[in-house]
Amino acid sequence: MHSLDEVPAVFCNPSDTTGDSLLIKQVSSGTIEYSESILKTEPVTEIKMQKTGNQSETWPFFVISISLVLLGVSLVFSFNRFRQGIKAAFSFRETGIFIRNFTLRNSISTIITYINTYVLLALIIILFAELNLNAEPKLFNFILIFGGLIIYQITKNILIYLSEKLFSTGHETEFYSYRDYFTKSIGSTFALPFVFASFYSPFHVFFLYIAALIFAYSFVHQFVLAIITGYSESRYSFFYFILYFCSVEILPLLVGAKVLIDSGLMIW
Secondary structure (H helix, E strand, O other), X not given: OOOOOEEEHHHOOOOXXXXXXXXXXXXXXXXXXXXXXXXXXXXXXXXXXXXXXOOOOOHHHHHHHHHHHHHHHHHHHHHHHHHHHHHHOOOHHHHHHHHHHOOOOOOHHHHHHHHHHHHHHHHHXXXXXXXXXXXXXXXXXXXXXXXXXXXXXHHHHHHHHHHHHHHOOHHHHHHHHHHHHHHHHHHHHHOHHHHHHHHHOOOHHHHHHHHHHHHHHHHHHHHHHHHHHHHOOOOOOHHHHHHXXXXXXXXXXXXXXXXXXXXXXXXX
8 A cells, every 4th residue: 555655746846956756755656556456566657648620620510509499499380381391391291281381482481490400511521521532521511512502592582583484374374483491301301410410429420411412313303393283394305394494403513513613702
């Protein structure tokens, strides 16, 4: 057993010539012995200071938390709207009921759905860049990608509005807008926990692909519904429908990608 006068030298005053430092046994940390029992002792290896590496980025946690709060607010105040919207994504009859009962414009639920959709998409893009390009998940890149997706949505809405006025397709445009909202609701709601797990779970790659598949399904679902909506309009040929669809869905993405590539603003 150790005597009470054995302490590491770091706790003693080396310049003390008359005080208590002379009365205690000064030892280094490497010579201190510990005992698992009163019958034997084992020497302790020298204690070394080691700097820890940089901690993982914390900004995704706050971004996802904000997204979760927004989703919670939307569900608390518009749960019936959300439930009806999920049903309407898979039923033409429920779509008509939703259109009669709810509006998209001037609704906080609509704004939250689109914001959460593009927040999660930006996070997924960041994670895939980290996985495939060894890129660091920087906040600046997230803001840049999220801003690009918002600009894409604004451009898309402008093109939809101009096309509606040009071709006088108010009824078809309304159906298209509502179905776009339905599929965005699916992606932004069900992919949220998997995006969170993609950042902080040991199986982050597995959850990342699940989140990506959820969004992929929602976009394919929207693509099919858009074809049904457009092709059911018999006043125009299939060629004009393809031209319209490419202008609304594909052209904004190509323009956004071209701007990002030429700007050189991405920090990888």
